[in-house]
Amino acid sequence: MYKxxxxxQQLVDTRVAxxxxxxxxxxEGHITEDQFKPLRLMNGLYLQLHxxxxxxxxxxxxxxxxxxxxxxDIADKYDRGYGHFTTRQNIQYNWIKLEExxxxxxxxxxxxxxxxxxxxxxxxxxxxxxxxxxxxxxxxDPRPYAELIRQWSTFHPEFSFLPRKFKMAxxxxxxxxxAMRLHDIGIQIVRNDTGELGAAFxxxxxxxxTPMIAPCINPFVPLDRMITYAEACLRVYNRHGRRDNxxxxxxxxxxxxxxxxxYTRQVEAEFAHLLTQGVEPPLAELERIKAQFAEPPFEVxxxxxxxxxxxxxxxxxxTNCLPHKAPGYIAVTISLKPVGGIPGDASADQIRxxxxxxxxxxxxxxxxxxAQNIVLPHVKKADLYALWQALDAAGLxxxxxxxxxxxxxxxxxxxxxxxxxxxxxxxxxxxxRLSPRSExxxxxxxxxSGCINxxxxxxxxxxxxxxxxxxxxxxxxxxxxxxxxxDTSLGTITGPGFDEDGIVDAVDRATSxxxxxxxxxxxxxxxxxxxxxxxxxxxxxx
Amino acid sequence: MAEVQFRFRSDEPVADPGVTVDAFGAQxxxxxxxxxxxDDARDLLPHLGRLRLVxxxxxxxxxxxxxxxxxxxxxxxxxxxxRAVGDVLVDQLxxxxxxxxxxxAPEVPLDPTDADAAFTRYGxxxxxxxxxxxxxxxxxxx
Numbered sequence: 001m002y003k004x005x006x007x008x009q010q011l012v013d014t015r016v017a018x019x020x021x022x023x024x025x026x027x028e029g030h031i032t033e034d035q036f037k038p039l040r041l042m043n044g045l046y047l048q049l050h051x052x053x054x055x056x057x058x059x060x061x062x063x064x065x066x067x068x069x070x071x072x073d074i075a076d077k078y079d080r081g082y083g084h085f086t087t088r089q090n091i092q093y094n095w096i097k098l099e100e101x102x103x104x105x106x107x108x109x110x111x112x113x114x115x116x117x118x119x120x121x122x123x124x125x126x127x128x129x130x131x132x133x134x135x136x137x138x139x140x141d142p143r144p145y146a147e148l149i150r151q152w153s154t155f156h157p158e159f160s161f162l163p164r165k166f167k168m169a170x171x172x173x174x175x176x177x178x179a180m181r182l183h184d185i186g187i188q189i190v191r192n193d194t195g196e197l198g199a200a201f202x203x204x205x206x207x208x209x210t211p212m213i214a215p216c217i218n219p220f221v222p223l224d225r226m227i228t229y230a231e232a233c234l235r236v237y238n239r240h241g242r243r244d245n246x247x248x249x250x251x252x253x254x255x256x257x258x259x260x261x262x263y264t265r266q267v268e269a270e271f272a273h274l275l276t277q278g279v280e281p282p283l284a285e286l287e288r289i290k291a292q293f294a295e296p297p298f299e300v301x302x303x304x305x306x307x308x309x310x311x312x313x314x315x316x317x318x319t320n321c322l323p324h325k326a327p328g329y330i331a332v333t334i335s336l337k338p339v340g341g342i343p344g345d346a347s348a349d350q351i352r353x354x355x356x357x358x359x360x361x362x363x364x365x366x367x368x369x370x371a372q373n374i375v376l377p378h379v380k381k382a383d384l385y386a387l388w389q390a391l392d393a394a395g396l397x398x399x400x401x402x403x404x405x406x407x408x409x410x411x412x413x414x415x416x417x418x419x420x421x422x423x424x425x426x427x428x429x430x431x432x433r434l435s436p437r438s439e440x441x442x443x444x445x446x447x448x449s450g451c452i453n454x455x456x457x458x459x460x461x462x463x464x465x466x467x468x469x470x471x472x473x474x475x476x477x478x479x480x481x482x483x484x485x486x487d488t489s490l491g492t493i494t495g496p497g498f499d500e501d502g503i504v505d506a507v508d509r510a511t512s513x514x515x516x517x518x519x520x521x522x523x524x525x526x527x528x529x530x531x532x533x534x535x536x537x538x539x540x541x542x
Numbered sequence: 543m544a545e546v547q548f549r550f551r552s553d554e555p556v557a558d559p560g561v562t563v564d565a566f567g568a569q570x571x572x573x574x575x576x577x578x579x580x581d582d583a584r585d586l587l588p589h590l591g592r593l594r595l596v597x598x599x600x601x602x603x604x605x606x607x608x609x610x611x612x613x614x615x616x617x618x619x620x621x622x623x624x625r626a627v628g629d630v631l632v633d634q635l636x637x638x639x640x641x642x643x644x645x646x647a648p649e650v651p652l653d654p655t656d657a658d659a660a661f662t663r664y665g666x667x668x669x670x671x672x673x674x675x676x677x678x679x680x681x682x683x684x
Contacts, residue, residue, distance in 0.1 A: 011664070011668075021659070152668060158609045161634075238610050
């Protein structure tokens with residue numbers, strides 16, 4: 001894992017002091033709420049419906065056990081004993097007092113964490129593959145590249161007042177587990193024919209009210225030019241992105257309006273200029289970072305067998321665990337989606353337990369996933385049964401990864417001031433209704449957003465649900481056929497919306513259509529792609 | 543016309559206010575120009591020799607196009623005064639300075655103590671910009 005040196009630590013400490021000063025000026029009335037708002041947003045502090053919400057950055061979703069334990073302690077000390085893991089691999093606290101926010105940032109800084117650029121119209125936390133460093137199919141661990149981007153984008157003086165927020169993701173395998181092409185910039189680290197590593201740039205993807213899949217604008221940027229290329233992408237956007245309408249301000253609109261070819265031409269021209277300006281860190285810096293992501297000291301010659309005699313354990317093993325590149329090890333996903341629970345929520349005790357288990361069984365490492373679960377990336381198979389027992393006893397043993405109960409949901413109208421409808425109760429009802437048929441239904445990614453901003457990724461759900469406000473009443477639209485993997489597709493709306501109970505019935509009927517039509521090992525998505533919308537529509541509205 | 547409140551240059555300030563980019567193109571002797579967010583800073587590059595003052599206007603602080611304009615001018619070797627005018631607030635000063643601004647004329651004057659803290663708080667940065675600061679990666683790899 002990346003360890004701060006004195007430079008990293010000093011910047012974060014300085015930020016704490018700066019924010020403490022900004023809060024003081026606000027509390028003493030020297031600055032207005034309007035002036036304070038962009039400052040607190042740059043530190044991840046939102047004013048929500050009931051209280052302040054603090055969003056803490058988890059760079060590329062990687063945490064040490066000490067960091068995880070601190071997140072649990074903060075939940076106890078400053079919140080109501082809970083934390084909420086988000087779709088951008090971050091954590092949010094929903095009940096924060098403004099006057100305590102600087103103390104939270106100081107506590108975070110003590111474990112090399114921060115809330116820098118977790119909101120505002122700047123480059124946000126860079127996300128990555130939750131199985132980085134463990135997945136058998138990766139070309140290389142993508143996190144050193146994400147860390148290089150984290151440093152470059154932190155307090156970037158030119159790109160802190162962009163037309164709109166800016167999200168980047170870095171992956172390094174053909175299987176996309178980070179929804180890379182639905183980001184403002186998605187980077188895939190690839191190897192070319194001569195064995196050299198480079199960065200493929202996908203620019204202009206996004207969800208929100210105008211979902212778009214990012215086109216590839218350059219299939220191979222050499223690694224010693226990657227930051228310069230990103231700088232060129234951002235400069236063209238900062239200068240020419242729309243600022244007249246916040247709903248048209250994301251880079252996807254610029255790329256769409258200019259066309260991929262013209263946007264790329266402008267980027268290449270800016271890139272040629274910036275290559276003369278010395279903005280690229282030396283490869284030695286990438287090497288320095290890479291050394292800190294060295295593979296853990298995996299034991300060799302250990303057993304690759306797991307005792308499957310406990311059927312509940314065997315189900316969890318088959319559902320929640322992913323093969324590891326090292327023999328005798330496995331990557332474990334801890335579901336934060338108990339049946340009927342709030343997706344992504346964990347209690348302070350659960351957070352600390354996961355920290356302890358990571359320390360004892362996963363080389364001190366955890367990951368937050370964009371599906372709002374936690375991963376222990378490097379678990380020895382011999383330890384797996386004991387680990388599962390400990391998780392299960394704490395309500396963390398649900399076997400539903402990528403099943404219908406593994407729902408992504410935004411906070412919705414229960415917390416968020418932008419929302420039009422509640423997301424959490426809908427997720428809870430669907431989970432309760434359909435989890436008993438989880439195994440029969442198999443892989444089904446269901447995603448719920450409480451407004452058109454699409455924080456719940458509804459466009460990318462095999463089943464997506466969008467909450468809207470229809471004449472003062474919450475109404476839910478149903479989408480089918482979205483997907484975020486390498487075969488990214490956007491969902492299609494089935495037809496008129498439903499009320500809260502109606503949407504649960506509609507999802508129930510959609511799964512029945514799938515089960516009635518499924519051929520062989522088809523997943524819900526495969527059947528939908530084969531038979532199309534009509535049979536679903538008929539069953540849902542018939 | 544707001545006063546220049548902070549200036550990091552020792553040469554004599556240009557007395558005339560900047561003219562618009564259109565007027566600047568038409569007046570062969572003008573030495574001061576004012577860029578609005580929609581103006582293209584690169585239109586000025588053929589005329590850098592006679593330019594002594596570029597004012598870059600921030601009608602609202604959240605419109606960040608002026609940061610790119612300033613860096614583009616600095617990268618092209620412009621060495622005259624680069625003045626931020628308009629909705630210039632304390633917490634933008636450090637970013638502006640890094641992008642090459644060396645004079646500040648905020649519409650609403652700033653608290654000098656807060657401003658001084660903002661200018662000096664961060665002594666280091668991860669990325670090179672237009673202020674000559676050696677980035678942290680250069681310090682690491684000396």
